Amino acid sequence: MKPVEIxxxxxxxxxxxxxxxxFHGYSVEGTTYxxxxxxxDTVVLIDTVKKEFADQLLANIAxxxxxKKIDMVISNHTEMDHSGGxxxxxxxxxxxxxxxxxxxxxxxxxxxxxxxxxxxxxxNGQEISIGSRTLSFLETRMxxxxxSMFTYxxxxxxxxxxxxxGQHYAGYEMFDDQIGDAVMPYAKKYFANILLLYTPKILKxxxxxxxMGLQIKIICPDHGILWRSxxxxxxxxxxxxxxQEAGKRAVVLYDTMWKSTRLMAEAIADGIAETGVxxxxxxxxxxxxxxxxxxxxxxxxxxxGSPTLNNGLFPxxxxxxxxxxxxxxxxxxxxxxxxxxxxxxSVKLLNEALADMKFDVMEESLKIQxxxxxxxxxxxxxxxxxxxxxxxxxxx
Amino acid sequence: xxxxVCQICGYIYDPEQGDPExxxxxxxxxxxxxxxxxxxxxxxxxDDFEKE
Numbered sequence: 176m177k178p179v180e181i182x183x184x185x186x187x188x189x190x191x192x193x194x195x196x197x198f199h200g201y202s203v204e205g206t207t208y209x210x211x212x213x214x215x216d217t218v219v220l221i222d223t224v225k226k227e228f229a230d231q232l233l234a235n236i237a238x239x240x241x242x243k244k245i246d247m248v249i250s251n252h253t254e255m256d257h258s259g260g261x262x263x264x265x266x267x268x269x270x271x272x273x274x275x276x277x278x279x280x281x282x283x284x285x286x287x288x289x290x291x292x293x294x295x296x297x298x299n300g301q302e303i304s305i306g307s308r309t310l311s312f313l314e315t316r317m318x319x320x321x322x323s324m325f326t327y328x329x330x331x332x333x334x335x336x337x338x339x340x341g342q343h344y345a346g347y348e349m350f351d352d353q354i355g356d357a358v359m360p361y362a363k364k365y366f367a368n369i370l371l372l373y374t375p376k377i378l379k380x381x382x383x384x385x386x387m388g389l390q391i392k393i394i395c396p397d398h399g400i401l402w403r404s405x406x407x408x409x410x411x412x413x414x415x416x417x418x419q420e421a422g423k424r425a426v427v428l429y430d431t432m433w434k435s436t437r438l439m440a441e442a443i444a445d446g447i448a449e450t451g452v453x454x455x456x457x458x459x460x461x462x463x464x465x466x467x468x469x470x471x472x473x474x475x476x477x478x479x480g481s482p483t484l485n486n487g488l489f490p491x492x493x494x495x496x497x498x499x500x501x502x503x504x505x506x507x508x509x510x511x512x513x514x515x516x517x518x519x520x521s522v523k524l525l526n527e528a529l530a531d532m533k534f535d536v537m538e539e540s541l542k543i544q545x546x547x548x549x550x551x552x553x554x555x556x557x558x559x560x561x562x563x564x565x566x567x568x569x570x571x
Numbered sequence: 572x573x574x575x576v577c578q579i580c581g582y583i584y585d586p587e588q589g590d591p592e593x594x595x596x597x598x599x600x601x602x603x604x605x606x607x608x609x610x611x612x613x614x615x616x617x618d619d620f621e622k623e
Contacts, residue, residue, distance in 0.1 A: 279612070317579050317613040376579065 205345025214305025226259030446559020509534030
């Protein structure tokens with residue numbers, strides 16, 4: 176990717192990682208590590224890239240200016256997809272140059288790279304003049320690491336938002352007006368997998384930004400597309416997703432050994448669909464947990480099915496439940512079902528897991544021994560209709 | 572003395588340890604923390620803590 180001037184004297188100098196498919200357990204089809212160069216009396220670099228792309232970042236910078244002319248670097252976030260290139264970049268521009276970060280960033284960067292960097296901790300709200308522009312810094316702790324912060328340029332009304340508002344998307348499009356609505360599924364998946372557990376903080380942050388009267392022309396996240404044609408689109412989407420008021424939609428997540436739990440899953444989904452509630456049955460081993468989370472974000476009812484294997488849950492179901500629990504979805508109806516051979520613990524374990532996530536668990540659940548017959552499948556459809564009705568009565 | 576868990580980031584306030592970095596002496600119960608005390612990891616206010 177060649178550097179692109181996003182505003183007068185401000186460049187996106189980041190890189191495209193076309194080949195990444197597994198991003199710490201989240202499935203992606205490539206992503207970008209965005210970094211930003213600001214030319215002013217003081218030359219500033221905001222964030223770097225993953226370690227193996229550091230030379231590409233330096234080559235991009237060199238197309239605009241000799242990297243040695245960079246006077247300061249800002250690290251908005253310590254995670255290694257943005258900081259991994261820091262040691263290489265600091266060495267190339269002159270290791271004594273200041274590296275600004277939040278207070279937590281200072282602690283965390285030391286725990287990543289030792290104490291050889293010239294780290295300068297910023298106060299929340301601090302401002303630094305770089306000539307014709309003023310940079311200000313807003314701590315955004317736990318969005319999504321303790322060190323996370325935003326950098327804002329008042330004069331250009333540009334917000335460098337670190338991972339917030341980002342998406343794992345790789346392409347030659349750089350701005351929302353170039354890609355259109357096609358970016359939203361990527362933004363939603365990012366939200367569901369990275370930010371969902373911090374929704375109370377997100378709502379507070381949006382309120383804070385509104386109260387501050389922050390004018391925003393461009394939002395520059397550290398991954399994917401930059402929002403310039405209508406930055407409110409993504410802010411409004413974050414507010415909507417953070418409220419977690421899913422509509423008339425359910426998801427049936429299941430795994431199966433001899434297709435009995437699958438037969439149940441599809442009959443339950445049929446019953447839910449009969450009530451007019453949108454539903455998808457998802458076979459867990461045919462899907463990725465990160466795509467499942469996007470479905471969970473949109474669904475009011477989370478219906479989970481597992482066979483009983485060796486007196487326990489099927490392992491792929493436990494995987495999804497563990498991942499889901501960490502992301503703390505809210506306002507969900509939970510329901511459980513499964514086929515079993517002789518002991519049949521899975522449904523009880525599923526109900527416990529759903530209750531542990533503070534879901535509103537249906538009083539009734541469904542377990543069927545061995546292969547469901549016609550009567551059993553009719554019971555599954557009836558159970559599906561009850562789940563559908565519960566969704567409708569909750570959503571209205 | 573009860574330990575309290577930050578519901579945002581999982582940090583545990585242990586009264587035996589206190590939070591000396593932010594001026595809270597070891598032995599300070601959660602209830603005696605100043606109202607403006609914040610989670611030393613994520614900056615959450617006391618309201619975001621629950622008893623362990």
